[in-house]
Amino acid sequence: MRPSFIHSPVNGLFEDPVVYVQFLYEKRAILFDAGDIDNLTPRQINKLTDVFITHTHIDHFIGFDKLLRVLLRRPEPVNIYGPEGITKAVKGKLSGYTWNLVEEYPLVIFVKELVGGDLKTTKFPAEQRFSEVPVDMKQIDNNILLQEPLFNVSFARVNHGIPVLAFAIKEPFHINIDKERLKAKGLPVGPWLSHFKTMIREGRDNESIEVDGRTYSFSELMDIVRLTEGQKVSYVVDMAPTEENISAVIELVEGSHTLYIEAYFLKEDADRALQRNHLTADIAGYIARRAKVKEVRPLHLSPKYRDCPERVISEVMLSFRAED
Numbered sequence: 398m399r400p401s402f403i404h405s406p407v408n409g410l411f412e413d414p415v416v417y418v419q420f421l422y423e424k425r426a427i428l429f430d431a432g433d434i435d436n437l438t439p440r441q442i443n444k445l446t447d448v449f450i451t452h453t454h455i456d457h458f459i460g461f462d463k464l465l466r467v468l469l470r471r472p473e474p475v476n477i478y479g480p481e482g483i484t485k486a487v488k489g490k491l492s493g494y495t496w497n498l499v500e501e502y503p504l505v506i507f508v509k510e511l512v513g514g515d516l517k518t519t520k521f522p523a524e525q526r527f528s529e530v531p532v533d534m535k536q537i538d539n540n541i542l543l544q545e546p547l548f549n550v551s552f553a554r555v556n557h558g559i560p561v562l563a564f565a566i567k568e569p570f571h572i573n574i575d576k577e578r579l580k581a582k583g584l585p586v587g588p589w590l591s592h593f594k595t596m597i598r599e600g601r602d603n604e605s606i607e608v609d610g611r612t613y614s615f616s617e618l619m620d621i622v623r624l625t626e627g628q629k630v631s632y633v634v635d636m637a638p639t640e641e642n643i644s645a646v647i648e649l650v651e652g653s654h655t656l657y658i659e660a661y662f663l664k665e666d667a668d669r670a671l672q673r674n675h676l677t678a679d680i681a682g683y684i685a686r687r688a689k690v691k692e693v694r695p696l697h698l699s700p701k702y703r704d705c706p707e708r709v710i711s712e713v714m715l716s717f718r719a720e721d
């Protein structure tokens with residue numbers, strides 16, 4: 398079964414880390430970080446519904462202005478997720494402009510800030526000149542920031558001298574119906590199948606289902622189902638190389654198909670990495686290996702290695718492929 402989204406980095410290895418995730422069956426995309434996004438077309442930006450910000454250092458947030466400018470006349474709202482302080486950061490950005498002529502614009506910016514175990518939502522509607530309107534505060538379950546039928550986005554908290562978020566997007570699993578088995582059981586194709594799929598997704602295994610006037614138990618029907626693993630993509634940047642960070646991130650990115658991860662310094666500059674609260678290429682590869690990811694894609698390299706990016710990449714790969 399085809400995955401429901403594709404993903405790619407927006408910039409080169411030495412530019413701001415940004416990953417664009419595009420859904421295949423709807424006009425929709427999400428973004429991990431909003432540093433320099435000049436490489437995105439307005440058309441790509443217009444598809445963005447949710448933007449996940451790791452932290453508001455300038456190389457991860459300067460693209461907010463471009464985002465705002467492109468989305469200004471869009472009727473669909475945009476959600477900005479981020480660590481503690483993100484509401485203040487968005488408010489600060491918005492207050493840097495004069496908004497007396499935007500009351501007819503439909504855009505509403507929802508900011509979703511992680512505060513302890515809660516998600517605090519605040520909105521900034523253009524029709525109110527982007528003034529701050531508190532919406533609600535909701536408890537977060539299982540570190541899931543956004544739960545949708547086709548995917549969810551979860552987070553881990555890491556430390557980079559300041560709190561930073563790491564993210565993972567995951568499809569729950571694909572439910573495929575084995576047509577041969579369906580036929581063998583004398584069952585028809587029909588709307589009941591999508592109802593049954595919903596029951597599987599929601600784990601309602603004690604319920605029964607009626608097909609053509611006959612009642613089946615959940616387990617009776619499970620042998621027509623083939624479950625395949627959904628796609629998982631993770632995004633990890635800017636964190637100190639501490640035990641605590643490393644284990645939090647391994648847990649988050651476990652089993653990812655693709656892990657985007659910063660490889661800021663070489664191992665030989667490990668003391669610099671510690672000082673600057675960044676990972677080394679070696680540790681990035683170690684995280685990928687321990688989390689059993691299928692593919693690791695390094696990004697966010699220090700400009701120091703502009704002449705030798707291959708050294709950084711091969712350090713990641715060597716560590717990723719090492720034997721335990």
Ligand SMILES: [Zn+2]
Binds near residue numbers: 452454557635
């Ligand atoms: Zn940073």
Ligand SMILES: [Zn+2]
Binds near residue numbers: 454456457635697
């Ligand atoms: Zn950075």
